[in-house]
Amino acid sequence: MTFRTWTAWPSREALTGQGRTDSRRRIAHVIRLFVLGGLFWSTFARDEVSGWGAAAATAGLLAVAACVWSFHRTTLRHELWRSLGLLALLMGAGAGAHEAGFDIPAVVLWCVCAVSALERLPFAAGLPVGLVALGAFAAVNHDAWLTTLLTAAGLLLAGYVLRLDAEARGTAQRLLAQERAARAAEAESAALAERARIARDIHDVLAHSLSAQLVHLEAARLRIEREPPGEFRDQILERVVGARSMAREGLNETRQALSALRGEMAPLGEYLRELAATDGAEVEIAGAPRALSAEASQTVRRVVQEALTNVRKHAAGARVRIRLTYGTDDVSLEVRDSGGTGKGPAGLGTSGSGYGLLGMRERAELLGGTLEAGSGGPGGKGFSVRLRVPA
Template sequence: MTGRVAEQSYDVGAWAALTRRLSPYLDLAIGLVAAGMSVMSLLGADVAAIDSRLEPADPLSVAASLVAGLSLVWRRSRPAASFAVFVSCCLVVTLTGHYIGLLSVLLLFSLYSLTAHSRRRDGVVGLAVCLLAFIGLAVLDVPDLGTSDVLQACALLVTAWALGDAIRSRRTQQSERLRIAEQEAAAAREQAARAVVEERLRIARELHDVIAHSMSLIAVQAGVGGHVIRSDVVAAERALEIIAETSRKALTQTRWMLGLLRGEDAGDAASPIHRIDDLAGLVRGVREAGIDVAVTIAGPARTLDAAIELTAYRIVQESLTNVLKHSLATQAQVLVTYLPDGVDVEVRDVGGGRPAAAAQVGSGSGHGLLGLRERARLLGGVLEYGALDGTGFRVAAHLPSSMEAAS
């Protein structure tokens, strides 16, 4: 849809721009040709054979015919002035008893130009002036203008006006379509830009979750390794292996997310989108860091929307990261409950509490939990967290089963 809107806007706009560039040269050519042919028609007419009352051409009639033709140069840029000059020159030629000749045909073109390129009211006034002028000339019994000629002229004038009015209406509709197309294209660009910003904010939250969790594991394992490096070489080696594995995973996810932030195509196959099934690997790393984590999956497991499962995974990840960083607890519980309308996720640490120092450090975790609360809200869910009267800390969330269910 956006592509068609942009293409329509470009086609109409390009044609309008081309017409604006060429119209002055085209109108100049029309005016010069009209002036020359009007003078030639006047000078070459056998006035005696047409109507014995007609006067032969003189400087006044030649000048009036020349000016009338040249006035068509401004038929688009100054349509009202061009029409007024043309009609005045025609009256001069006719009222002085000269042969109007080609000017009677060009009058139709002048009226058409006025109606097509000016306001509708101007076209109506121009038509009325022409009709009244022909009727008045017939009453005055000017040469070469009978009753049948007047009726025919009036019919042709109405036709010229109707054609010009149709062209004006069509041009107005095209301008309106162009305006609407430009508005739709601008709205589409704004929506695309907003989507990019929202996606980058989402990726930034993902990046925070990955780095915070990985650095917490690395810090804990580095402390363990440093503590047992002399007394228990095997445990120290295992701590180093966990650090290496965690670092590689974090680096892979960080590179992918930074690639998205730069606008690169990371590929679906390489996208490290976590699901609830991946909690086992997450919990294993936390257990190896010294926290005894009990995981319970309740209800019939099923596949949810990727965004829902990723958010559930991040809630568990952030909660366990906070246990590592800010809690004195050595045990944690993870409960995932599949419900008909979604999934409940609950994480609590058991019996640890949080020291005063952790409250100051907790701004980092607060940022993560606040971000997850906002993410859950955007998905149509809810997230709550808080202390358990000195017995631990609890994070609980309810997420819908799909984005459609949320909307």
């Protein structure tokens, strides 16, 4: 055995009993109940234990149970000196019980201390404690020396076997956790690879197509502007400018979707400020900013986009205020406009992204959140969108 073997604690998985089957748990409970019942019977079966004596015996047994429970907790936290102190108290309680004439409880306490020390302490501490406890047992045992020796050796072996069994279960639990983590990492890697492939396809098809449309629309605008002024020319120019704006917005949203697929999204606060600068909106961020899940972050971004698009459609010229609040276990967003009567770009009022308030509400509910939309302020002026999602 190496020095590390002598000084190492049993693993946390071994000390907590993880990986035990239900049948083994039931057997362990039955053994504990049997030992506890034997202690009570051997203590209270004597005629002289009555009245104040019975009360004192009960208090002593409860104190012993509290020490055993505390010993299990301290070994779980790898507190060596406290664990040794509790074992010393238990062995001292056994000596006191022996002096009072309660030999069976004394022997049970010493044997339990020996087995528990070997099972739950480092070998360098558990073996000496076990030998001291079994030495006390041998000193009061009246059987033949060979029987006493075999009993002590059997108890030492039982503690060692219990330790090996617990370590084997702990190792199995760690290997199982590592296997699960490896599978999760493999699944995440496969998902990232698939998302990267989808992002490449979207970039090669949709983003390229929108970029080409922008080029053609810009060329058409420049060509139309060279025509003589007139009502027909102005209407066509307005339509082309509106189509160019929508194509540019679609290209920006496509790029954002590609960034989300690749996991390269800008921080949410930075994104909101950039988006607000384009529309002249005010941004306020409350709470301590933190990284959000991809789903929550994307939901907030989409809701802001849709809310600002609705302002451009139906309340052009209105003042817009965006407030993002980081809560303890959620994030809240409010987009409020002051109301406006201006007319948006040509064709924008009747255009739609296919998302709308219904789509925003469905996206929020899928994450366990809520979305409310309605009057933005006193007098029914303006409009507000309020989102809350767990994060």
